Amino acid sequence: xxxxxxxxxxxxxxxxxxxxxxxxxxxxxxxxxxxxxxxxxxxxxxxxxxxxxxxxxxxxxxxxxxxxxxxxxxxxxxxxxxxxxxxxxxxxxxxxxxxxxxxxxxxxxxxxxxxxxxxxxxxxxxxxxxxx
Amino acid sequence: xxxxxxxxxxxxxxxxxxxxxxxxxxxxxxxxxxxxxxxxxxxxxxxxxxxxxxxxxxxxxxxxxxxxxxxxxxxxxxxxxxxxxxxxxxxxxxxxxxxxxxxxxxxxxxxxxxxxxxxxxxxxxxxxxxxx
Amino acid sequence: xxxxxxxxxxxxxxxxxxxxxxxxxxxxxxxxxxxxxxxxxxxxxxxxxxxxxxxxxxxxxxxxxxxxxxxxxxxxxxxxxxxxxxxxxxxxxxxxxxxxxxxxxxxxxxxxxxxxxxxxxxxxxxxxxxxx
Numbered sequence: 001x002x003x004x005x006x007x008x009x010x011x012x013x014x015x016x017x018x019x020x021x022x023x024x025x026x027x028x029x030x031x032x033x034x035x036x037x038x039x040x041x042x043x044x045x046x047x048x049x050x051x052x053x054x055x056x057x058x059x060x061x062x063x064x065x066x067x068x069x070x071x072x073x074x075x076x077x078x079x080x081x082x083x084x085x086x087x088x089x090x091x092x093x094x095x096x097x098x099x100x101x102x103x104x105x106x107x108x109x110x111x112x113x114x115x116x117x118x119x120x121x122x123x124x125x126x127x128x129x130x131x132x
Numbered sequence: 133x134x135x136x137x138x139x140x141x142x143x144x145x146x147x148x149x150x151x152x153x154x155x156x157x158x159x160x161x162x163x164x165x166x167x168x169x170x171x172x173x174x175x176x177x178x179x180x181x182x183x184x185x186x187x188x189x190x191x192x193x194x195x196x197x198x199x200x201x202x203x204x205x206x207x208x209x210x211x212x213x214x215x216x217x218x219x220x221x222x223x224x225x226x227x228x229x230x231x232x233x234x235x236x237x238x239x240x241x242x243x244x245x246x247x248x249x250x251x252x253x254x255x256x257x258x259x260x261x262x263x264x
Numbered sequence: 265x266x267x268x269x270x271x272x273x274x275x276x277x278x279x280x281x282x283x284x285x286x287x288x289x290x291x292x293x294x295x296x297x298x299x300x301x302x303x304x305x306x307x308x309x310x311x312x313x314x315x316x317x318x319x320x321x322x323x324x325x326x327x328x329x330x331x332x333x334x335x336x337x338x339x340x341x342x343x344x345x346x347x348x349x350x351x352x353x354x355x356x357x358x359x360x361x362x363x364x365x366x367x368x369x370x371x372x373x374x375x376x377x378x379x380x381x382x383x384x385x386x387x388x389x390x391x392x393x394x395x396x
Contacts, residue, residue, distance in 0.1 A: 094393035100369035105232035129226035261358035
């Protein structure tokens with residue numbers, strides 16, 4: 001599906017560089033972020049931004065640079081402006097002056113919608129492999 | 133070459149989720165899987181499925197989730213329905229409750245053919261970097 | 265931007281397989297390679313080849329296979345034959361008989377130009393996450 005991989009690159013760069021308000025804008029207004037590491041999903045851009053902001057502040061304080069790698073992207077179009085996308089995602093962390101390491105390997109399942117020509121995540125479900 | 137990366141994403145998901153019969157169907161009927169870690173190639177879908185099934189059973193028993201990442205894909209078309217594809221492949225493993233780690237870094241060389249509009253692997257050669 | 269990802273796959277394979285003269289040809293004649301790990305950029309193909317050749321010789325001597333993974337590629341066209349491309353890059357190293365590990369996680373920023381239908385790097389800036 002055209003544009004999905006570039007979308008992920010831009011979306012994750014926002015998160016990894018701490019631009020959490022812009023990150024939240026990559027979800028629909030009613031977007032959901034669910035994970036098998038948390039009891040309930042984050043729902044709506046404000047909550048998504050708040051959760052991401054808290055994590056970003058901790059990483060900044062610890063001097064750790066995160067990088068989210070999405071890959072192995074399989075997109076299944078559902079009509080013209082919707083797609084179900086399954087991918088693998090790695091979180092790579094590097095402490096300042098230290099060694100990079102994989103923090104988590106996950107499966108990422110996204111329901112994507114295109115609004116005004118722009119892809120957005122309506123529902124994301126992240127499954128950490130260590131919790132399967 | 134259109135569709136190759138999505139093919140890899142789907143193919144590896146089958147392997148990583150233990151769907152070894154479906155995995156074997158991503159090779160041609162006379163498909164070959166060779167590796168510098170094994171003395172002889174696996175030839176034909178039945179053998180490919182059997183080899184994968186044995187490994188998948190071991191991983192399931194040990195509670196380890198594997199993820200095969202292919203990337204750095206360079207595809208060289210050879211006519212309309214054939215391509216030589218070189219890629220890098222990582223095997224990432226996560227034990228239940230443990231940390232993800234790279235199990236192997238490899239070079240993957242595929243001779244691909246398109247049959248009935250669907251890409252299949254005719255011959256795969258995987259070279260583990262630790263054995264070079 | 266069409267062809268950019270395949271360009272990276274081919275470019276990095278040249279470096280990882282020690283073909284440093286061919287690697288230098290993937291930069292423009294006046295190409296620059298800057299890194300936050302070195303005080304000054306390498307400028308021009310001869311210098312770029314020499315720097316890469318020295319590193320390649322060390323890795324060969326140590327029996328270490330490097331793999332450069334670029335991913336999360338976001339390309340921003342600037343006219344028909346120029347693009348700014350931001351990506352993440354990992355260096356994965358495997359010692360002969362040993363375990364693969366991430367050597368470095370980086371941000372890669374490329375100014376690319378197309379000459380005679382072929383993408384080349386005019387200016388590359390690599391930022392290692394451990395030095396941020």
